[in-house]
Amino acid sequence: MKLLIASDHGGFALKSRIVAFLSKRKVHIEDLGTDSDGSVDYPDFAIKVAERVSQGHADAGVLVCGTGIGMCIVANKFRNVRAAVVSDPYSARMAKEHNNANILCVGGRVLEENGKAEEILAAWLDAQYQGGRHDRRLDKIRQIEKQNFK
Numbered sequence: 001m002k003l004l005i006a007s008d009h010g011g012f013a014l015k016s017r018i019v020a021f022l023s024k025r026k027v028h029i030e031d032l033g034t035d036s037d038g039s040v041d042y043p044d045f046a047i048k049v050a051e052r053v054s055q056g057h058a059d060a061g062v063l064v065c066g067t068g069i070g071m072c073i074v075a076n077k078f079r080n081v082r083a084a085v086v087s088d089p090y091s092a093r094m095a096k097e098h099n100n101a102n103i104l105c106v107g108g109r110v111l112e113e114n115g116k117a118e119e120i121l122a123a124w125l126d127a128q129y130q131g132g133r134h135d136r137r138l139d140k141i142r143q144i145e146k147q148n149f150k
């Protein structure tokens with residue numbers, strides 16, 4: 001499994017922690033920046049990950065900004081991307097089991113408070129998409145993409 005990760009300045013510190021955690025778990029992870037806590041614009045980094053996941057060049061991605069919200073808004077503009085912003089392990093697991101989220105968005109300024117980042121990442125990575133009734137719902141999302149995207 002190839003995983004991409006990127007952040008803005010608000011997520012830079014947490015991204016470094018996540019990269020260390022995933023590397024320990026032997027996940028093949030590629031870090032697409034940013035490389036410091038200097039101010040940047042989150043869409044520029046969300047695009048790097050979402051575009052590659054959308055085109056099938058990577059299986060999944062992680063995006064980190066201050067809250068995770070901006071990254072998630074941008075990522076969901078791309079066909080085939082199902083990005084979810086989460087701040088607890090239960091939502092992370094559900095994002096995979098029910099929504100088959102292929103990009104997880106988290107907030108550096110949110111999770112530095114609760115210290116749950118590693119638990120959240122593990123919950124998402126270890127969960128399996130359940131299919132069944134959820135396929136019908138994801139198909140409806142694909143229909144929206146067909147209608148709204150060129």
Ligand code: RB5
Pocket residue numbers: 008009010011042065066067068069070071
């Ligand atoms: C940057 O200050 C902040 O707006 C950004 O990291 C993110 O939280 C946006 O959703």
